[in-house]
Amino acid sequence: MSERHAIYLSPPATHPLAVLAERWLGRGSGRPSLGGYPDTTLEAWTAEPRRYGFHGTLKAPFTLTPGRTLDDLDQAIAALAKGHPAPPALALEIAALGPFLALISRTPTPALDALAARCVTELDGFRAPPSARDLARRKPETLSPHHRALFERWGYPYVLEEFRFHMTLTGPIPEPGDRDRMKAALTDLFTPVLTTPLSVEDIARVSQSSPSAPFQEKARFRLLASPDLPTGGPDS
Template sequence: MRYAIYFTPPPNDALTMIAANWLGRDAFSGANVKLPSLRAIEGLDIAALTEEPRRYGFHATLKAPFRLAEGKSEGELLSALLHFSASITPFTIPRLVIRRLGDFFALVPDAPVSELNQLANDVVVAFDRFRAPLNAVETARRKPEKLTENQRHLLERWGYPYVFDAFRFHMTLTGAVSEKDQDLVERQLAAFFAPVLDEPVEVGNIALFVEQEPGAPFEVHSLHPLSAGVPVSQRVKPQHISD
């Protein structure tokens, strides 16, 4: 089993629901969702286009997937998430936009949000004690030969090459898109997500995702509300989705 600490909005959030419709799967329920029928990109296989992000579920990575370190338990991880989330103040991303990152598309903040970078940095450090060292297969999966020297160092030290200065908050929407199709896909994504792109996104929780076995789809295990500065009477308890 592998775990990952991600950000994703709550299950009833409009962004969550439209993203599940686009990707074809709800990471909260694990249920498949009928893929949209889009005349504008007829000739493209949407199921293939979204295959990789569909397996991981709609999310932004804070702590990349990891196996538990020897001597650590899921209960200890959940306890640490409870205490950590209680120390973080909720904040808002004013606006997300569709952006091409290399050969894939994702939702990213329209402008830098310093709280996002700080949250990601803190999660990486705080939960590294729960991460088992990468094995040879896991290291090879990251294609270290294509990474910069600094990224290889980050991979070796933290189990993921895109942390700290190399971190960029993004919520992946596609796998690799051929250059000839990128403009078309970008326009379709912008139209599909238009109803929610002008809405601010509240970062009010972090989520624990689980992969039950190698290659299985990631599902939301539990949501952990950020509650520093929130009056005790208004605090929400962690939500265990599998309960």
């Protein structure tokens, strides 16, 4: 079975940040033209994040282990979410992460890090061992010994103490000059929707029907309301 699932932190589809980010990635209409680059270049630079959608990963994509169902998974996510306080709102900024550009938090995110760690560890019983294709995609021979150990144990190398929350906006932009230029352009584009910190009230399960298909949100799960957040409605 080629269907994969992941746990994301992402604003609701109607949130101004989500609307703009999906337009930028080419999943919504009217991609902005930035930096004086041709549309074909922007299309190439956003190809990989476009497939995954606008998000911050809490548990990386995985296939279900035999004998477990999506209902089982959704019930487990719902139980985790109901028992975990919503992290503080995120003040976001554009940054370079190696050759990529992404939105990151301006300040440390220990509460969010703890939520990601719970998603990784407590939902791991639903993750089937990586396939040969998964192993080849990750190129484990290029990983450090520590990252390889995390990959072999949890199916992804950047988890637990190696986790850093980010919401990817581009694939690799090899030339530093191009990267700096796009960082400035994306900062100008996104600043109007970043003036208010992003509230974190729920998490989402997304799914991909085949390796080439885009990930799509399938369910949202409300986190336990923190004292500084209004009480929301029932889980999706």
